[in-house]
Amino acid sequence: MMEASSLSKILYIDLDNKRYWIKERPELFKEWLGGVGVGIKLLSEECPKNIDPLSGENPIIFAIGYFNGIYPLASKTVALFKSPLTGNLGESHAGGRCGLAIRMAGYGAIVIKGSSDYPIYLVIDENGVKFRDASTLWGMSSTTAVGRILREKEGIPGIRSIMRIGRAGEKMIPYACVITETFRTFGRLGLGAVFGSKKLKAIIISGRDSLKVKDPRGYRNIYDELYNSFIKSGAMKKYHDIGTSMNVTSLNLISSLPVRNLQKTKFEGINELSGEALAEKFLGRRIACAHCPVSCIHVATLRIPYENEPYFYRIKMIPYDYEPIYALGCMLDIRSAEGFLKIMDRVEELGLDAISTGVILAWATECMEKGIITTKETDGLLLKWGDYETYIEAINRIVEMKGEFYEALSKGVEYASSKYGGKDFALSFGGNEMPGYHCGLATHIGFLVGMRHSHLDNAGYDIDQKLNAEGKKPNPKEIAKMIFEEESWRQVLSSLVVCFFSRKVYTPEVISRCFSVIGIDITPSQLKEKGIEILREKYKFKVREGFSFEKLRIPKRILETPTPQGILREEDIREGIMEYKKLLEGK
Amino acid sequence: MVKRISVVDVDLCVGCQLCMFACNRRFAEAGISRAAIFVQSVGGIERGFIIRVCRACKDPPCAKVCPTGAISKREGGGVRIDHKKCIACGNCMKNCLIGAIFWDKSLNKPIVCTYCGYCVNYCPYGVIKLEEI
Structure with missing residues (x-):
């Protein structure tokens, strides 16, 4: 059993040589707390200056902190890396189970260096790391399927997390993300592409440890105080009830919701895509991250009939939050909840960042509207607001980089607009696509x-x-x-x-x-x-x-x-x- | 009257695992290594959860396979474990149909629910309750 006050173990993994080692660095955690503090120190140590973010030299740092495993809502993991999207600092946070799994396995941080010459996945627990061949999983079209296979194969010891990339990560799309526990993501800035460049398909991590505290009575008291603040005070109710998607209504009301590539700020599809409407018609399940009672994760159930097979349905469970609704719904002026959910589903299965994808498609649509590009560039696809089926096809082409135009889109809106023009309405900041607030x-x-x-x-x-x-x-x-x-x-x-x-x-x-x-x-x-x-x-x-x-x-x-x-x-x-x-x- | 933890409605479970952490806090420790309750997904989070906790069988199979009598029947249902008699053979764990006996690695002994109900206080959605058998 570990002391709660001693966060010190750093797990180093070298993918070039398929080996690992553990270093005890308690002073690093004492000085920099953990999480992003320790993470930035490790990134600065491990990432040589001016390297290509998609080379083996780019390290991936996962870091957690003192509160993970001890206090409620301390359920996050921080990832740091050099971003292939911006060519600068890459930082991404995710919930799910990984923060707790890392702590319960006894680590404070994980540093992944080098790259494998064939697809692999890692199995991490308190005893160290196993390197496993992932060739069979490479190219699989669904991140959910990858999760299912690994779950079956690797059993259930303790709190367990399965991080994985989809096709987008494999193809090193610089805004690919890493999916964890099916519904949470390390999004933004392209951690998925860095995984892909290392041929790292997935990481399974599990742990089941306990932590000793200095003042047991004080610990229980403060825990109860926190629990009551979170649950009984109603402070978290909004996140639990409608979830972050409540923002669709509130931002629309104050004319701050970017619609149609921020041509306007009022959304005509509000009655279809508001958090309230989605909850009423599609909400299928609410889920929590490990050690968090709030359960803000909202998952829609979509029943899709097969066209040629009567009485056959595909049941999809699709997570939604405010930002994806903004980017893949409002920005593209999708006024059908089903349409939005179908795009969302595709983006999740491919493992793309929802915000970047939506902003890029919105820019491309406006380019077409303005005649900057035509169906010649898009190879026959007529991008128009609200047409979700065409957007889904465009997303498939982006990931497979079919032709020059889609290859440009696959590099982000900053790049695409420097190539084709339309910079004035290319919504990115420091190279990262714009979030949903105006x-x-x-x-x-x-x-x-x-x-x-x-x-x-x-x-x-x-x-x-x-x-x-x-x-x-x-x-x-x-x-x-x-x-x-x-x-x-x-x-x-x-x-x-x-x-x-x-x-x-x-x-x-x-x-x-x-x-x-x-x-x-x-x-x-x-x-x-x-x-x-x-x-x-x-x-x-x-x-x-x-x-x-x-x-x-x-x-x-x-x-x-x-x-x-x-x-x-x-x-x-x-x-x-x-x-x-x-x-x-x-x- | 003897009590047990019962799962009221597993579909209300959001998978927060606060019950597991609560169980561990009985020993004033953070973490989960000594928890006698476990929440896991049913083949993926999208399909919901199951809760593994002793349901206090009237004629507990785990007690029947204990070679040293370390596991004794509790009157009214359920069991008690006497760690002094336990030789850590693991038979009890293997014979629990619902996987509600866990292993304390540091002690190298089995863990089973003591029916205290502490976890129930931390289930915000009323998934579990302490009930009389």
Whole structure:
């Protein structure tokens, strides 16, 4: 049995030579907390400067933190790597079971280096790593099938996670993701492609350990306090009831929902694709991540009749969340829930990032609308808003890279628009496709300055919504300060690693007390300092790989379509960015 | 009256596994190695879950195959394990049809539910309950 206060084991796996070793590095965790903190240190150590993200030199780091396995809602794992999409810092978080499986197997982090010369999968437990031939699984069209086969083959010891890639990862599409537990993903920035480049099809990890705490009574008390905050206070109810898809209605209401490649912000398919409508007509099951009572994972049941076989149905279980509805629904103006679910299903089975895929297709559709491309480029496909069947075919062609145009789409919207034009409405920030918010100034400053260029970095959209509700005028300087505070604090949360949904319960004071009962003394202000330090480490990595705030491209489209704060001005955005830079650099 | 944990409605289970962590906290430990209840998916999360926990058989097969009498019948149903008598042969585990006997690796002894009901307090959706047999 391990001490809860001793997170130290790092599992190194070398795919070139099919060997592994374990290093005890307790000081690294003491200093950098775990999760993203330890992860960025390991990435900086292991990733040589300026390497090709799809070469064997690119390491994959999985890291968890002190709270995994100990406190509820600490159910996340952080992955760090060099992104093949942006050519810079790749960071992705996932829930499911993997965070708990890694902790219960006794590890704090896993570092995967090199690449295999044939497809393999890894079986990891407390005893180490087994390297298994995955040739049979390579090329399989469904990630669900891969999960089923491995589940059957490898049994059920303890809490177990099965991470795997689909065709998109195998083909090294730079926005391919890694699917875990069928319905959760390491999305954004292309971890799936890095798996693919290493011929790493899947990782199964399981564990069943326990952890000793320093103050058992205190531990049980604080656990109950947390449990009551999460369950009895109703704080998590919205995530449990409708789930994140409740945002479709609320963002549409305040005209902040990007529709048709952000040509507009009101969605005419709202009655079909709102979270409420999906729950009423399609919700089949709600699922939780390990050690989280909230169960925000909403899975739709879709019954699809076979065309040539009466009374035969295909029953599909398809997960949905706000971001995929935005990207694969609203951005493509899909006004049929079934249509959206079918696209979603395809994207999941192939293992693509839903946000990037939707944004890329929306750009391509607008290009066609404007005559920038024709059916000549698309090889006969007429892309038009709402036509989900054509979109599904386009997605298949992207993954198989059929012809020059689809190959360009397979590299992301930044690349495709530099080749074909239409840059003004190519919605990406720092090379990463845009998330589903157009709430105002803080939203877009947040996307631009965020280390992942994701809505999750600093939730600028949340700042805007608060400002808008209070009728306050946004000020770039103040926004930069708020974003900086939020983003640096989020480094602490993603070092523990707790879900961002729990951020209102896991305050600096609460976290400090949680640490104390397991035998670690750290004050709320020390925690906040750590967050800033971790953020700066990430920035250091980004600068090393060529990032600069000055070079950030601002897509014209976000300045054309009004936000609830009106039309945004580029100079305000630039001012916010430079202000953020000053704070980050400590000037 | 003797009690047992019963699964009220497995379709309400979201697979959060909080019951497992609760069971382990009886020993004031985090983690799951000493849990006597286990939640797992039925061939994939999309198909729902099963909950493995002792259902307190009236005539428990596990007790019948214990060579040392370490497992004794509890009056009214269910069993008790006397770790002192247990030689860790694992017969009980192999003979539990629903896989509700687990193994404590650090002690090298079987684990079975003690029907205390602590886990029930942490099931937010009323999937399990403590009931009189």
